[in-house]
Amino acid sequence: MSRTPLYDAHRALGARMVDFAGWDMPVQYQGIIDEHTAVRTRAGLFDVSHMGEIELRGAGALDACQRATANDVRRLRDGSAQYSLLLHPEGGIVDDIIVHRLTAERVMICVNASNRAADFAYLREHATGADVVDVSDATALLALQGPRATAILARCTALPLAEIPRFAFAEGAVAGRAALVAHTGYTGEDGWELYTAAADARALWDALLATGEADGISPAGLGARDTLRLEAALPLYGHELGLDTSPYEARLGWVVQPAKGDFVGRAALLAAKARGPRRQLVGIELVDPGVPRAEYRVLRDGQAVGVLTSGTKSPTLGKGVALGYVDPAASAVGTALAVEIRGRAAAARVVPLPFYRHGGS
Amino acid sequence: MEFPDDLKYSREHEWVLVEGKVATVGITAFAEEQLGDVVFVELPAVGDKVTKDEAMGVVESVKAVSDVYAPVSGTVTEVNDDLPENTELVNEDCYGDGWMVKIELSDPTDLDELMTAAEYETFVQEQQE
Numbered sequence: 001m002s003r004t005p006l007y008d009a010h011r012a013l014g015a016r017m018v019d020f021a022g023w024d025m026p027v028q029y030q031g032i033i034d035e036h037t038a039v040r041t042r043a044g045l046f047d048v049s050h051m052g053e054i055e056l057r058g059a060g061a062l063d064a065c066q067r068a069t070a071n072d073v074r075r076l077r078d079g080s081a082q083y084s085l086l087l088h089p090e091g092g093i094v095d096d097i098i099v100h101r102l103t104a105e106r107v108m109i110c111v112n113a114s115n116r117a118a119d120f121a122y123l124r125e126h127a128t129g130a131d132v133v134d135v136s137d138a139t140a141l142l143a144l145q146g147p148r149a150t151a152i153l154a155r156c157t158a159l160p161l162a163e164i165p166r167f168a169f170a171e172g173a174v175a176g177r178a179a180l181v182a183h184t185g186y187t188g189e190d191g192w193e194l195y196t197a198a199a200d201a202r203a204l205w206d207a208l209l210a211t212g213e214a215d216g217i218s219p220a221g222l223g224a225r226d227t228l229r230l231e232a233a234l235p236l237y238g239h240e241l242g243l244d245t246s247p248y249e250a251r252l253g254w255v256v257q258p259a260k261g262d263f264v265g266r267a268a269l270l271a272a273k274a275r276g277p278r279r280q281l282v283g284i285e286l287v288d289p290g291v292p293r294a295e296y297r298v299l300r301d302g303q304a305v306g307v308l309t310s311g312t313k314s315p316t317l318g319k320g321v322a323l324g325y326v327d328p329a330a331s332a333v334g335t336a337l338a339v340e341i342r343g344r345a346a347a348a349r350v351v352p353l354p355f356y357r358h359g360g361s
Numbered sequence: 362m363e364f365p366d367d368l369k370y371s372r373e374h375e376w377v378l379v380e381g382k383v384a385t386v387g388i389t390a391f392a393e394e395q396l397g398d399v400v401f402v403e404l405p406a407v408g409d410k411v412t413k414d415e416a417m418g419v420v421e422s423v424k425a426v427s428d429v430y431a432p433v434s435g436t437v438t439e440v441n442d443d444l445p446e447n448t449e450l451v452n453e454d455c456y457g458d459g460w461m462v463k464i465e466l467s468d469p470t471d472l473d474e475l476m477t478a479a480e481y482e483t484f485v486q487e488q489q490e
Contacts, residue, residue: 016397027424031398031452032397032423223397223424227423289401289445291401291421291426293426312423313400313421313423315423342419
């Protein structure tokens with residue numbers, strides 16, 4: 001199994017480790033709910049160095065990125081980033097990614113750990129005219145998230161954080177180590193993601209935990225990352241997204257920009273849009289007690305109308321929440337449904353997404 | 362991890378406190394720690410007949426779903442009604458306020474198959490290796 005540069009730090013903190021996409025990763029330290037609450041109310045620090053970073057370099061980098069990704073790269077300037085998709089030529093989703101424009105000749109794409117090899121092959125095939133370089137092994141990624149994240153980070157860096165809007169980034173020193181500091185995250189909370197050299201990861205990790213101690217920072221594992229992203233209704237590849245998923249069905253129509261010109265999967269996308277969704281990703285809240293989970297069936301009037309892709313008991317809301325695909329006819333907010341839990345139908349309903357919004361909704 | 366000496370233990374990680382013909386049952390510190398934060402508990406009803414080594418309830422953590430097995434056969438005489446609304450008791454006090462059910466034994470020889478605290482501790486160590 002692969003280890004991140006922070007493996008020893010996790011063991012020293014008493015983390016419980018699990019295999020995630022071939023990586024030996026911390027699922028929790030003191031407990032998922034405590035860590036979840038720390039991120040919602042104070043701050044949490046995640047090691048997500050298992051994620052991949054692939055760069056496109058050279059004079060053709062932006063054009064190559066425009067052809068290989070589904071969002072419109074022309075909206076980016078140096079120092080800004082966008083959520084995007086790699087689409088299969090037949091329209092399915094190869095991966096969901098974040099594209100960072102470092103310069104007109106250098107783009108860094110953050111990809112899911114489980115898709116790193118497939119994405120690299122995809123970009124080698126489709127991002128023609130650019131040098132495609134996998135820099136994942138040399139790169140560590142720390143996510144500092146929560147309402148205190150900015151205050152903690154500000155004490156470690158001279159970068160003008162207040163001038164970095166969401167989905168923008170800057171490069172500079174953090175705790176004396178070179179880092180790319182991006183105003184992004186996967187928790188539904190304000191926060192930052194710090195890309196740094198693998199050799200600098202431990203020093204940065206220790207400095208952030210020490211600096212944030214007075215703010216109540218907690219190391220946070222993949223368990224809390226999953227419950228946080230689910231409350232925020234952020235999709236997870238392999239659950240909400242896959243090769244059999246259309247962006248329109250996955251509520252990601254805003255990401256794909258067929259008007260920008262040709263790109264991989266565009267024709268299939270237009271056909272899918274014309275055909276209309278076969279199913280729709282929705283938010284489902286349990287009315288009855290219970291914990292909804294991935295792969296549980298969704299029923300309406302006793303008939304199966306869909307399946308859950310992710311579910312949990314929301315630590316913030318104290319009730320069962322889930323994402324799942326249902327028949328479009330059963331997808332309207334307020335629709336009464338049931339989730340089949342161990343052979344019993346637990347009452348549920350379609351609710352607006354996200355389940356949780358930072359600062360209330 | 363604590364395994365009180367006055368309890369008996371099953372291979373499915375339930376503990377049993379015997380008082381006369383009644384066995385109080387919960388899950389062990391090893392079980393609750395493996396599960397992590399418990400968020401849902403489903404217990405049998407008073408009057409239900411349970412059978413040794415068969416599932417009688419469910420405990421769910423954030424990440425996992427796990428059956429609770431009856432360590433002895435008999436009739437449920439009492440259930441911990443506080444538990445469904447206060448599932449954190451399983452993590453905070455698994456041998457005390459986190460107890461699950463009381464079972465009136467139908468066959469006291471069921472107890473002979475349960476482990477002592479020392480035997481269970483060895484059993485758990487073997488499981489972790």
